[in-house]
Amino acid sequence: MPFAKCANTTPASLRALAAALAKMSTMPIALFIDNNVWDLFLTRGTDLLSELPPNEFTIQITREAEFEIPLMPLDARQYVEDAIRVRNVKTDRYFGFYDESLPPDQQRVGGFGDKNNPDIGGRFASEEELAVLRQERPSIGTAKRPTGLFKNEADVSLAARSAVSVVLTCDGKRSLKRARDVHGGTVIDLKRWRSEECLSDFIRAEIARAKDGNC
Numbered sequence: 001m002p003f004a005k006c007a008n009t010t011p012a013s014l015r016a017l018a019a020a021l022a023k024m025s026t027m028p029i030a031l032f033i034d035n036n037v038w039d040l041f042l043t044r045g046t047d048l049l050s051e052l053p054p055n056e057f058t059i060q061i062t063r064e065a066e067f068e069i070p071l072m073p074l075d076a077r078q079y080v081e082d083a084i085r086v087r088n089v090k091t092d093r094y095f096g097f098y099d100e101s102l103p104p105d106q107q108r109v110g111g112f113g114d115k116n117n118p119d120i121g122g123r124f125a126s127e128e129e130l131a132v133l134r135q136e137r138p139s140i141g142t143a144k145r146p147t148g149l150f151k152n153e154a155d156v157s158l159a160a161r162s163a164v165s166v167v168l169t170c171d172g173k174r175s176l177k178r179a180r181d182v183h184g185g186t187v188i189d190l191k192r193w194r195s196e197e198c199l200s201d202f203i204r205a206e207i208a209r210a211k212d213g214n215c
Helices: 011-025 037-044 063-071 074-086 127-139 153-161 174-183 199-211
Strands: 029-033 057-062 090-092 166-169 186-189
Touching (some): 029 199, 037 074, 057 063, 057 153, 063 090, 063 153, 127 153, 153 174, 166 199, 174 186
Parallel strands (some): 166 186
16 A cells, blocks of 8 residues: 655645745844943954844843943943944843832833834743743842842843843853753853954854753
8 A cells, every 4th residue: 555645745845844944044043142241342342243243143132131231331331332223232021011119110021012112012931931030030139239120130031031042141150050051041151252263153153062062
């Protein structure tokens, strides 16, 4: 008795599958920048537009990272604000409802957004991110810092993103280390990046090392 032909093995479906796989292989790598990385980029005069081309990488910061920028020294703040504008760095917010215990300008989450400005809305956290948030929630302090954040709050928020994206940091300890070791988060320590090395090549090599278990 001859084997029945599967419906999804027609030339057209194979071409569609090949096209989908090709698209996946060329999807930009999603990066999150830890606030401590900006000092390194400033010192080295890193041009994110040329070092991390938009067709190869997307760059985001967490909502919590935005709290830290205004307290930076003027030169660093100017560099960061220019980099965010020129490189189109987006702020990633989780979906949530208004927190009455916080003032309007210190809300951590985004709502349904605005049709005229969809970037202010929030997104649903993945199961992987929620697992990190649940584990790390006890490590968040109760006293507010001058930034308006609670102790370790920014690190926990960033650690959650490492479960589904790549986090660039100069201090992969505490929450970030646990997210990497326990939840398989991808955390890249830029202190290993040599000044003569292409940043994009370094990131790709570190991602490959992480996948091979050579963190």
